[in-house]
Amino acid sequence: MTTTARSLPDQNRTALLRRRVKVIVAFTISYNVIEGIIALVAGTAADSAALIGFGLDSGVEVLSATAVAWQFTRREPERYEKPVLRVIAFAFFALAAYTIVGSTLSLTGVTTPESSGVGIALAAVSVVVMPLLSVVERRTGRELGSATVVADSKQTLICSLLSAAVLLGLVANAVFGWVWADALAALVIGAFAIREGIEAWNGDTCSTAIGELMEGSSSQEHHHSEGNHA
Numbered sequence: 001m002t003t004t005a006r007s008l009p010d011q012n013r014t015a016l017l018r019r020r021v022k023v024i025v026a027f028t029i030s031y032n033v034i035e036g037i038i039a040l041v042a043g044t045a046a047d048s049a050a051l052i053g054f055g056l057d058s059g060v061e062v063l064s065a066t067a068v069a070w071q072f073t074r075r076e077p078e079r080y081e082k083p084v085l086r087v088i089a090f091a092f093f094a095l096a097a098y099t100i101v102g103s104t105l106s107l108t109g110v111t112t113p114e115s116s117g118v119g120i121a122l123a124a125v126s127v128v129v130m131p132l133l134s135v136v137e138r139r140t141g142r143e144l145g146s147a148t149v150v151a152d153s154k155q156t157l158i159c160s161l162l163s164a165a166v167l168l169g170l171v172a173n174a175v176f177g178w179v180w181a182d183a184l185a186a187l188v189i190g191a192f193a194i195r196e197g198i199e200a201w202n203g204d205t206c207s208t209a210i211g212e213l214m215e216g217s218s219s220q221e222h223h224h225s226e227g228n229h230a
Contacts, residue, residue: 014144017140017143017144018072018077018144020136020140021068021072021137021140021141021144021146021149022069022072024133024136024137024140025065025066025068025069025072025152026069027133028061028062028065028133028137028152028156029062029065029066029069031129031133032058032059032061032062032065032159033058033062035055035058035122035126036055036056036057036058036059036062037055038055038118038122039051039052039054039055039058039119039122040052040055040056042116042118042119042122043055043116043119045116046114046115046116046119047114048114048115048116048119048170050102050106050119050166050169050170051116051119051166051170053098053099053102054119054122054123054162054163054166056098057095057098057159057162058159060091060094060095060098060155060159061091061155061156061159063087063091064087064088064091064151064152064155065152065155065156067084067087067088067091067148067152068084068088068148068149068152070084071084071148077146078146080148081146081147081148081203082203084148085147085148085151085200085201085203086200086201088148088151088152088155088200089151089197089198089200089201090197091155091197092155092158092193092194092196092197092200093193093194093197095155095158095159095162095190095193096190096191096193096194096197097190098190099162099186099187099189099190099193100186100187100190102183102186103183103184103186103187103190104183104187106179106180106183107180107183107184112179114173115170115173115174116170119166119170120167120170120171120174123163123164123166123167123170124167126159126160126163127160127163127164127167129160130156130157130159130160130163131157131160133156134153134154134156134157134160135153137149137152137153137156138150138153138154138157141153147200147203151196151199151200154196154200155196158189158192158193158196161189161192162186162189164185165185165186165189168181168185169181169183169185169186
């Protein structure tokens with residue numbers, strides 16, 4: 001009787017975390033669908049390769065979040081960790097391919113990113129919203145012990161960094177005429193996306209990554225304290 005009573009809080013907490021994951025991915029999918037449509041329309045109107053690519057990237061984020069959403073509709077989500085991680089890995093690789101190819105075309109002068117007021121506003125909103133969403137999802141995934149949720153949170157963070165790159169590129173282009181600024185930032189993000197894709201493919205989502213930067217020093221102190229107690 002005592003054992004059962006003691007296990008109930010853990011079960012309740014797990015159920016709460018699973019519901020939270022569903023809410024997070026539902027918001028992520030909805031936000032990115034809207035973001036993608038606006039970016040594609042604005043990018044087409046401004047003939048901006050950066051904005052069009054940004055819109056396509058939103059589709060990659062939707063794919064990753066949808067995979068996690070599907071997993072948590074299953075009775076035993078843990079059984080589907082590996083195949084969902086593979087889907088997320090492919091999403092990372094697709095994102096890396098977009099950023100590297102797109103930035104290379106821009107640097108070589110094949111395409112020229114154009115300025116767009118709508119694009120600047122959209123990227124600015126994403127720079128605020130997406131990192132916060134990534135932090136919440138990452139902490140939820142780590143507490144739940146779900147590699148797929150943690151991997152998807154990294155995908156969200158990568159997309160927020162891409163938003164920052166697009167924002168900087170559009171602003172630099174509008175103010176200084178620096179059409180190459182977003183391309184250089186995108187190359188760096190592409191390299192990180194490859195790394196995260198490899199980690200997701202191998203199921204290694206607990207190693208140090210750019211997502212750790214969002215955890216803050218308090219998280220590091222917490223883990224250090226646990227290590228001392230062990």
